[in-house]
Structure formats: structure tokens, C-alpha cells
Amino acid sequence: MPPETPVSLRVRASDELRQAALEQFATVGFAATSLQQVADHAGYAKSNVLYHYGSKEALLEAAIGPAINEFEAVLEQYLAGPASDRRTALVGSVVDLLIDHRLAVHIFILQGPSLSEVPIIGRANAAVRRLAEAVGRERESLDEHIRFGIALGGAAYLLTAGRLFTDDEPPSDDELRGVLHQVLGELLLPAAGRTSTTTTTD
Amino acid sequence: MPPETPVSLRVRASDELRQAALEQFATVGFAATSLQQVADHAGYAKSNVLYHYGSKEALLEAAIGPAINEFEAVLEQYLAGPASDRRTALVGSVVDLLIDHRLAVHIFILQGPSLSEVPIIGRANAAVRRLAEAVGRERESLDEHIRFGIALGGAAYLLTAGRLFTDDEPPSDDELRGVLHQVLGELLLPAAGRTSTTTTTD
DNA sequence: GCAGGAGCTGACCGATCGGTCAAGTACCGT
DNA sequence: ACGGTACTTGACCGATCGGTCAGCTCCTGC
Numbered sequence: 001m002p003p004e005t006p007v008s009l010r011v012r013a014s015d016e017l018r019q020a021a022l023e024q025f026a027t028v029g030f031a032a033t034s035l036q037q038v039a040d041h042a043g044y045a046k047s048n049v050l051y052h053y054g055s056k057e058a059l060l061e062a063a064i065g066p067a068i069n070e071f072e073a074v075l076e077q078y079l080a081g082p083a084s085d086r087r088t089a090l091v092g093s094v095v096d097l098l099i100d101h102r103l104a105v106h107i108f109i110l111q112g113p114s115l116s117e118v119p120i121i122g123r124a125n126a127a128v129r130r131l132a133e134a135v136g137r138e139r140e141s142l143d144e145h146i147r148f149g150i151a152l153g154g155a156a157y158l159l160t161a162g163r164l165f166t167d168d169e170p171p172s173d174d175e176l177r178g179v180l181h182q183v184l185g186e187l188l189l190p191a192a193g194r195t196s197t198t199t200t201t202d
Numbered sequence: 203m204p205p206e207t208p209v210s211l212r213v214r215a216s217d218e219l220r221q222a223a224l225e226q227f228a229t230v231g232f233a234a235t236s237l238q239q240v241a242d243h244a245g246y247a248k249s250n251v252l253y254h255y256g257s258k259e260a261l262l263e264a265a266i267g268p269a270i271n272e273f274e275a276v277l278e279q280y281l282a283g284p285a286s287d288r289r290t291a292l293v294g295s296v297v298d299l300l301i302d303h304r305l306a307v308h309i310f311i312l313q314g315p316s317l318s319e320v321p322i323i324g325r326a327n328a329a330v331r332r333l334a335e336a337v338g339r340e341r342e343s344l345d346e347h348i349r350f351g352i353a354l355g356g357a358a359y360l361l362t363a364g365r366l367f368t369d370d371e372p373p374s375d376d377e378l379r380g381v382l383h384q385v386l387g388e389l390l391l392p393a394a395g396r397t398s399t400t401t402t403t404d
Numbered sequence: 405g406c407a408g409g410a411g412c413t414g415a416c417c418g419a420t421c422g423g424t425c426a427a428g429t430a431c432c433g434t
Numbered sequence: 435a436c437g438g439t440a441c442t443t444g445a446c447c448g449a450t451c452g453g454t455c456a457g458c459t460c461c462t463g464c
Contacts, residue, residue, distance in 0.1 A: 013411075029316045032233030034451065045413050050453065052411090110312055113363040114231045125366060132367040142373055146381050149364050150389075154356025161315040162351050164327060165334040171344055179348050186388065187352075215441080236421065247443050252423060254441090 014052040016042045021049075022063040026103035026160055030060060030111055030118075060107075061120045067104030068124045070097055075131045083138075087189050090135075094152070095180045099173050102159040109156040128152070135188070151187040155180060216254040218244045223251075224265040228305035228362055232262060232313055232320075262309075263322045269306030270326045272299055277333045285340075289391050292337075296354070297382045301375050304361040311358040330354070337390070353389040357382060 020042035024033040035056060039046040053059040074093040078086055098105055108124035115121040132152075136144040163170060222244035226235040237258060241248040255261040276295045280288055300307055310326035317323040334354075338346040365372060 027316065029231060029233055029313070031231055032316065035453090036450085046452090047414075047454090048412055051413090054453090056452065110359065110363075111231070113366050114229065114234065129366055136367070141368075142377060143381055143384075145364070145367050146360060146378075147385055149360035149367060150352065150356030150385060152356075153359025153363065154352030154354075157312065157355025157359060158348060158351035161312075161355065162347070164315050164331055165338070165347050165351060166343075175344060176348075179345055182345075183349055183352060183389070187385070237423085238420085248422090249424090249444075250442055253443095256423090258422065 013042075013044060013048065017044060017049055017052055018059070018062050021059050022103050022107075025060060025063060025111075026106045030107060030115060035059075057118055057120070060118065064101075064104040064107050064124075065120065067097070067101035068108060068120065068127070070101065071105075071108075071124065072127050075127050075134075078131065079134060088185075091181060091184050091188055094155075095177055095184060098155050098159055098180065099177055102156075105156050106160040109152060110160075147187050151184050155184060215244075215246060215250065219246060219251055219254055220261070220264050223261050224305050224309075227262065227265060227313075228308045232309060232317060237261075259320055259322070262320065266303075266306040266309050266326075267322065269299070269303035270310060270322065270329070272303065273307075273310075273326065274329050277329050277336075280333065281336060290387075293383060293386050293390055296357075297379055297386060300357050300361055300382065301379055304358075307358050308362040311354060341392075349389050353386050357386060 017038065021033075021038045024038050024041060028037070035049050036046045038059070039049050049059065053062055074090070074097060077093065078090050081089060108121055109128065112121055112125050112128065116125055132145060132148050135148045138144070159176075219240060223235075223240045226240055226243060230239070237251050238248045240261070241251050251261065255264055276292070276299060279295065280292050283291060310323055311330065314323055314327050314330065318327055334347060334350050337350045340346070361378075
């Protein structure tokens with residue numbers, strides 16, 4: 001047993017590299033980010049990136065895999081849930097996912113269509129598509145598809161590109177959560193003023 | 203004067219190259235698209251791209267310049283308009299711009315934050331930011347900023363990534379225009395039920 | 405003390421990047 | 435027929451890409 005018991009474990013290089021990759025992939029784009037950039041940003045040599053993660057695609061998978069798993073869990077929960085309050089629960093789950101994994105979400109939502117040949121991105125695209133179809137199947141398709149696309153893509157855009165809109169320091173996560181909950185609810189939940197037939201349950 | 207008056211002018215290579223570049227930049231991403239891809243897609247040699255447009259950046263400028271000019275015109279019109287119906291006019295202008303230049307808009311809105319070092323993208327980002335600030339200045343800032351970001355980013359995302367949501371052939375532009383007008387109006391116009399920004403408790 | 409494995413690095417590889425250049429082709433007014 | 439101009443191309447350039455590999459330093463179990 002070592003005499004000193006370090007409260008904070010030593011920082012692992014693989015974690016630093018994964019985090020640097022996540023930030024670079026989200027802000028610069030996966031295709032436009034070189035392994036050299038990731039290594040420089042984390043303070044290591046490029047070879048070390050390929051030592052811990054065998055390839056650029058594996059690095060991407062390590063960076064956004066957890067977020068995609070969580071997104072797939074949200075999808076399964078929605079498909080299995082009762083039709084009465086699926087929508088409300090969906091909005092809450094999606095808002096949490098967006099805020100907790102905003103960088104990863106930006107990658108596999110906004111860059112997803114450009115990277116469909118990457119296996120893990122293909123998985124994410126399939127999940128997004130299944131959720132969109134499930135949401136759109138409940139009512140008139142075109143309107144729902146558009147609302148869903150704007151809500152998902154818009155929120156993903158806002159959370160990472162939103163710093164472009166103001167030079168003030170960004171709002172706290174709780175503030176963001178509240179407003180996002182409100183706005184996405186307006187977009188996805190059958191509001192009182194919209195769609196004359198307020199069919200809350202079928 | 204030429205004896206034959208050809209009804210359809212001869213197809214110009216520069217136009218074909220510009221159009222191919224627009225499509226590739228929008229679907230694959232500017233940084234991830236090589237000049238070789240653009241040339242192959244249009245059926246010419248790579249050298250010919252650099253003959254008509256001296257550099258990759260100049261090609262981008264030729265492809266999205268008109269859309270950015272139009273966006274800046276929308277901004278000026280909004281800044282100069284009377285406060286009474288600026289918002290309503292803005293929604294109409296933005297919807298038209300989105301539909302008429304969806305590929306270019308996808309590039310300078312969604313890829314904008316990643317490409318701010320490219321001069322023309324920097325111009326576009328500045329215009330987006332000025333519009334966001336003008337819109338957000340009228341009421342409580344955070345809520346308005348978020349609504350604006352979701353509306354703009356979401357619509358740009360939907361129009362080009364939306365084909366990921368369905369394998370049916372895409373809806374007509376008129377259908378799209380109608381629904382977009384409705385949804386963006388809900389997001390940006392002060393609706394009757396909504397003015398209180400009391401975030402619904404979780 | 406020491407063998408051995410994990411962590412890390414620089415040198416190097418073929419491929420591709422954006423961009424340059426000289427030569428070839430096609431078409432024009434004269 | 436001819437000179438010139440616009441157009442198009444393949445060969446080529448240095449830089450950088452993702453990825454491989456041999457070798458270095460450290461730490462640890464014995």
C-alpha cells in the first residue's frame with residue numbers, strides 16, 4: 001500500500017485525450033480535426049493518441065459512445081412508454097441529454113448526416129430516424145417531422161454554436177434547462193392554442 | 203450577331219463547378235470536401251476548378267456569396283423596419299431565404315462556427331450575430347436568444363438533414379414554406395399565451 | 405536488483421491535400 | 435489561313451493526413 005493515499009487519482013492521459021478529441025470534434029468538426037490537433041490540445045504526441053485509441057474512428061467512438069447509448073435508451077423508453085405522457089417524458093429526457101452531452105450531441109446530430117459512413121455515426125443516425133418516425137407517426141406526418149427536426153437540430157445547434165450569439169459568459173445549465181424545457185415543450189407538445197383538435201389521449 | 207439564337211445557352215463549366223461545390227460543401231462539409239471531389243462530381247479535372255476559381259476559399263465565396271448578401275439585406279431591412287411588424291416580416295424573409303438558398307444557408311449557419319477563420323464565413327457569422335442581438339434586445343435576452351437560435355439552426359438543419367427523417371420523396375417547397383412559417387412564427391412571434399417567461403418548474 | 409510490461413515518443417510510410425505550371429485544344433475575329 | 439484568347443488538362447510541388455514501428459523511460463512485482 002502506498003504511504004500517501006492521493007485523494008484525486010492521477011490524471012489518465014487517455015481521458016485527457018478523449019476529452020480533447022470531444023471538444024475538437026464538436027467545435028472544428030470530425031473530418032476537419034487532425035489527430036495532431038487533438039494531441040497538441042491535450043499536450044501529448046500524436047503517436048500517443050493512436051496508442052490509446054487504435055484509430056481516429058475508435059477515438060470518436062470512445063468520445064461519443066456514451067452519449068449515443070443514452071440516446072438509444074431514451075428512444076427505447078419512448079417506444080415502450082404509455083401513449084399518454086410519452087411526449088412530456090421525451091422532452092425532459094431530451095433536454096437532459098442535450099445539456100449533459102452537448103458536445104457529443106452536436107457531433108452525432110449536426111455532423112451525423114455528413115458522416116453516415118462512420119459505423120457509430122450510422123448507429124446514431126438510425127436511432128434519430130427511428131425516434132423521428134415514432135414521433136411523426138402519431139399525428140399528421142409533415143408537421144410533426146418538421147417540429148421534431150427543428151427542435152432537435154435547433155437545440156443541438158444552440159448549445160454549441162450559441163456562444164456565437166453573445167459575448168457574455170454563457171448562462172448556467174439550470175437556466176438553460178428551464179428555457180429549453182419550455183421551448184421544446186411548445187414545439188413538441190400539443191399546446192392548447194394549436195391544432196384545433198386537442199387530442200391529449202387516443 | 204450569331205445566326206442561330208440558341209434558346210438555352212451553352213452550359214458553362216464554371217456554373218457546373220460552382221453548383222457541384224455548393225452541393226458537396228453542404229452535404230459533406232467544406233473542410234471535408236476536396237477539390238478533387240468537386241471536380242469529379244462535375245466531370246472536370248481538378249486543375250479546372252482552380253482555373254475558374256483561384257482557390258478553395260474563392261470557390262466557397264462564389265457558391266454562398268449571393269445567399270450571404272441576401273441574408274445581410276434581410277438584416278438591414280429588419281434594423282430599419284418599424285418595431286410594430288418587424289418580427290412578422292422577419293419570419294417571412296427568413297423562411298424565403300431558407301428555402302431558396304437552403305444549401306448555402308446550411309453551410310454558413312451550421313458550419314459557420316467551425317469556419318470563422320474563412321473571411322466570408324466571418325462576415326456571415328457577424329451578420330447572424332447582429333441579427334440575434336437585435337432580436338434579443340427587444341425583450342428578456344436569454345429566452346429570446348434561445349428561441350432565435352433554435353429557430354435559425356433548427357430550420358437550417360431540417361432543410362438539409364431532414365431527408366434523414368424519411369425515405370419518402372421530400373415535400374414541395376410550398377408545403378415546406380407553409381409549415382415553416384407557422385412553426386417559426388410560434389417560436390419568434392409573441393403569442394397570446396406565452397409572454398410570461400416563468401420557467402415551468404421541473 | 406532486476407526483468408518486464410505499460411506509457412510515450414520521434415522517425416517514417418504511402419496517400420492525399422490545396423495549389424502551380426507548361427503544354428495542348430478549341431474557337432474567335434481578321 | 436492565321437494569331438490570339440479562353441479553356442482544359444496531366445505532371446508536379448511541399449505540406450499534411452492517418453497510421454506503423456522501434457526504441458526510450460518509468461514503475462512495479464518479485
